[in-house]
Every structure is written in C-alpha cells, then in structure tokens.
Amino acid sequence: MAYLLRGCSKALICIPDLHIGLVKVKVSGKDGNVILRGEANEMTVFVTVTNKEENAYNARLIVTFLSDLRYIGLDKDTLFSCDASKDSIGQNRIICPLGNPFQSKDSVTFGIKINVQSLSADIQDFKVSLEAKSDNPENATTLIDNYYETESIIVETKAAYGFNDGRPSTAQIEFDIDKPTVDVSREPTNQREIGQFVNHTYSVINKGPSVVNFVNLDILWPWKVKKGNSTYLLYITDLKMPSSTQCNTGDIENPLKLEAPVVEESNATTVEGEIVTRTKRSIRSLRASSEQLCPEEKDCPGSSNALCCPIKCRISQLQKGGTADIEIVSRLYERSLVQGKISALNVTSFANVSAEIENYVNGDPLPKSINVTTQITQPAEVTDESLEVWIIIVVVIVTVLILIAAVILLAYLGFFKRAKKEQLNKEKAELAAHGEQLLKVSNGD
Numbered sequence: 001m002a003y004l005l006r007g008c009s010k011a012l013i014c015i016p017d018l019h020i021g022l023v024k025v026k027v028s029g030k031d032g033n034v035i036l037r038g039e040a041n042e043m044t045v046f047v048t049v050t051n052k053e054e055n056a057y058n059a060r061l062i063v064t065f066l067s068d069l070r071y072i073g074l075d076k077d078t079l080f081s082c083d084a085s086k087d088s089i090g091q092n093r094i095i096c097p098l099g100n101p102f103q104s105k106d107s108v109t110f111g112i113k114i115n116v117q118s119l120s121a122d123i124q125d126f127k128v129s130l131e132a133k134s135d136n137p138e139n140a141t142t143l144i145d146n147y148y149e150t151e152s153i154i155v156e157t158k159a160a161y162g163f164n165d166g167r168p169s170t171a172q173i174e175f176d177i178d179k180p181t182v183d184v185s186r187e188p189t190n191q192r193e194i195g196q197f198v199n200h201t202y203s204v205i206n207k208g209p210s211v212v213n214f215v216n217l218d219i220l221w222p223w224k225v226k227k228g229n230s231t232y233l234l235y236i237t238d239l240k241m242p243s244s245t246q247c248n249t250g251d252i253e254n255p256l257k258l259e260a261p262v263v264e265e266s267n268a269t270t271v272e273g274e275i276v277t278r279t280k281r282s283i284r285s286l287r288a289s290s291e292q293l294c295p296e297e298k299d300c301p302g303s304s305n306a307l308c309c310p311i312k313c314r315i316s317q318l319q320k321g322g323t324a325d326i327e328i329v330s331r332l333y334e335r336s337l338v339q340g341k342i343s344a345l346n347v348t349s350f351a352n353v354s355a356e357i358e359n360y361v362n363g364d365p366l367p368k369s370i371n372v373t374t375q376i377t378q379p380a381e382v383t384d385e386s387l388e389v390w391i392i393i394v395v396v397i398v399t400v401l402i403l404i405a406a407v408i409l410l411a412y413l414g415f416f417k418r419a420k421k422e423q424l425n426k427e428k429a430e431l432a433a434h435g436e437q438l439l440k441v442s443n444g445d
C-alpha cells in the first residue's frame with residue numbers, strides 16, 4: 001500500500017500526527033455563535049488541519065452536525081470537495097479529503113458553509129463535531145487533537161408581534177330607541193330580528209424574524225347590558241378566522257340558537273385573498289341551559305353599562321410577515337336598549353395578545369392590547385338636509401334686512417333729498433337764465 005512506501009523516516013509505516021486548530025464560527029458572515037431564528041440563513045465553521053508528523057494517507061476531515069442543518073459547500077475554491085452523507089444515527093456527515101498523502105508539515109484552512117434555515121422549533125443550541133483521520137494510524141498519545149467540538153451555537157427565538165389594528169365594521173350607529181329597526185315587542189326568533197350588525201375585527205401580525213408557535217388572543221366581549229334583567233348587548237352570531245386559529249367562545253355564541261337569515265347579509269369585511277373559514281372551529285362547550293352561559297362574566301373595563309365575557313383564541317404558527325384576522329360577527333340586541341331605555345352607549349371590546357417568546361425590538365413596538373369601539377348614538381334631531389334649507393332662509397332674511405337698513409340709513413342721511421335739491425337748483429338756474437333772456441328781448445337789445 002502506498003502509505004507504507006514513502007515519506008517515512010524511521011519505520012516502514014508512516015506515523016502522522018494530524019491536528020485540528022483554529023476552529024471559528026461565523027453566523028451570516030459575522031463572528032459569533034448566536035443564530036437568530038428566521039434571520040440567520042447560514043453559518044460557516046472555519047478549520048485548520050495540520051499534519052505535524054509524517055505523511056498521512058487518505059487523510060480526511062469528518063464533520064458531523066444536526067440533521068436539521070444542510071451542507072452548502074466550502075467558503076472558497078479548494079482542490080478538493082466534500083461529500084455529504086448521513087451517519088449511523090441520521091446526523092449529517094460530510095467528509096473532506098485533505099490529501100493522499102497529506103504531506104508532513106502540510107496545513108490546510110477552509111470554511112464549511114451550513115444552511116441553518118430549517119432548525120426545528122425545539123432546538124435551543126447545538127454543536128458541530130470535527131474529526132481528522134488517516135488510513136495510517138497515528139500514535140494513541142497524539143490522538144487527542146484529532147477531535148474537536150465547537151462551542152455551543154445558541155439558537156434564539158425572538159419576534160416582534162402584536163396588533164396590526166383593530167377595527168369596527170361601523171364606528172358609529174345611530175339608534176333611536178323610539179324607532180328600533182326591528183320589532184322589539186317580542187324576543188327575536190331569527191337572527192335578522194335581533195338588530196343591526198356590529199362586527200369587530202382584530203388583526204394580529206408577526207413582523208419576525210422568528211415564527212411564533214402560538215399567539216394567545218384574549219378578547220373581552222361586551223355581551224350584555226348591565227341594566228334591568230341584563231339581557232344581550234352584542235349578540236354573537238359568527239366568528240371568522242384563518243384555519244390556523246381556534247377560538248373558544250364558551251356558550252355566548254348564538255345562545256338562543258337563532259337561525260341565520262337565508263341570504264347572508266353580513267357586512268363583514270375580510271382581507272382579500274385570505275382564506276376565511278366559518279364557525280366550525282369555534283368550540284362550544286355543552287352546558288345545561290339553566291347554568292350561567294358565561295361563568296367568567298365581569299364588568300367591561302371603564303363601562304358602567306356593559307358586562308363582558310372572555311373569548312380565548314389561539315393562533316398557531318404565525319410566520320414572519322404573517323397576519324391573522326379574527327372577526328367577531330354580532331348584532332346589536334335592540335330589544336335590550338329599548339327595554340333599558342339606553343339611548344347612547346359606547347360599546348367597546350378589549351383584546352390582548354401574548355406568546356411565550358422573547359420580544360424582538362426593532363423600531364416602534366407593536367401594541368399588545370387594543371380596544372375596538374362602536375358608538376351608539378341618538379340620531380341628531382335636525383337632519384343635514386333641513387339644516388341647509390334653514391341656513392339659506394336665514395341668509396336671505398339677513399340680506400334683505402341689511403338692504404332695508406341701508407336704504408333707511410341713506411334716506412335718513414338725506415341722500416335722496418340731496419338729489420331732488422340739486423335738480424330743483426338746476427331748474428331754478430335754467431328758469432332764471434330763461435327769464436333774463438326774455439327781459440333782454442323785451443328791452444329791445
């Protein structure tokens with residue numbers, strides 16, 4: 001065999017001493033051992049292998065790392081290329097040929113580029129192992145520097161997540177308790193008979209860089225009026241959300257089991273192109289009708305008129321740049337407002353988000369809490385149209401009055417008299433001239 005023949009000083013078999021040194025890790029081109037999940041694309045492990053003793057035959061560097069990582073290539077053009085394979089436990093293994101022989105006193109430095117974009121969520125840190133070996137073995141006493149394990153490479157998960165916005169379908173509803181839009185003399189038998197739509201949408205966004213596995217969205221929904229026998233305020237008929245989201249509305253979603261109108265007349269708005277699925281995912285617990293529908297009911301913050309019930313939603317796998325819009329479709333229970341003689345009310349729902357992930361701060365932080373309000377107001381007594389006519393009438397009257405006043409003022413100051421006087425004086429002068437002429441004629445001039 002070749003390694004028995006040449007380059008060996010004392011024995012027939014060359015005895016090399018391979019040495020691994022200068023192992024340095026760079027993440028995305030910068031020194032360091034921290035990978036920010038979702039931000040870093042690749043890392044490079046730099047290594048120098050030296051043969052301190054006699055020729056090493058079929059010398060190679062074996063690099064072993066997590067199966068989530070992927071070998072990209074070497075950082076520079078070398079005379080050799082490395083082969084990627086798997087080891088016995090499924091880890092990635094690459095084998096880089098160093099030389100045959102890898103000559104005595106020779107040294108080679110290169111970087112191994114590894115893609116880190118597919119690290120699974122449970123990986124917090126990992127190491128990369130390196131081993132230098134050759135077919136002709138070295139002395140057992142020199143083997144210690146043939147192995148190297150990098151320091152732990154830390155995988156951080158951070159994301160800037162929060163509310164993109166929260167919006168009502170209608171910011172203001174005019175409601176006249178003397179003229180409700182539905183018949184309030186009896187309990188509704190159909191969803192249409194409840195009242196006008198009031199939908200609130202909460203838009204949650206993850207600006208990254210990491211994926212957020214679970215975002216908890218907690219909503220306090222103004223579901224009842226506090227006055228009297230506390231009946232419904234915003235009666236939930238439906239929930240709209242992406243398939244990645246699950247909401248638990250308890251028993252407050254359509255508690256009267258009212259049928260939806262045959263023609264969907266919801267004015268609910270959804271983001272174009274977004275897949276919105278219907279109520280089926282909302283979980284409803286089975287509860288005897290005699291029991292309280294909302295055991296966790298509480299006063300709505302800052303309101304003396306409304307009782308709130310919590311709704312808990314969970315958004316899964318919110319990707320970097322991803323959004324989830326959760327829309328609660330409800331109707332204003334007009335019968336309650338009429339019975340409670342409530343003519344004006346700010347109906348506010350409250351939402352906040354939380355996640356078990358470190359917050360990533362980059363620019364202005366996204367809000368973690370948001371309020372969505374629909375104002376219920378009495379219709380104004382004077383409509384816009386009659387107001388305009390009224391203004392025109394006033395303008396005309398005032399103009400006429402000003403003209404009359406001006407005429408009176410001018411007359412008072414003798415403007416019209418002065419004109420008459422001037423005319424009279426003129427006529428007098430003409431008459432006098434005429435008389436003088438007659439006199440001259442009669443005198444025989």
Ligand SMILES: [Ca+2]
Nearest residue numbers: 017018142143
């Ligand atoms: Ca060695």
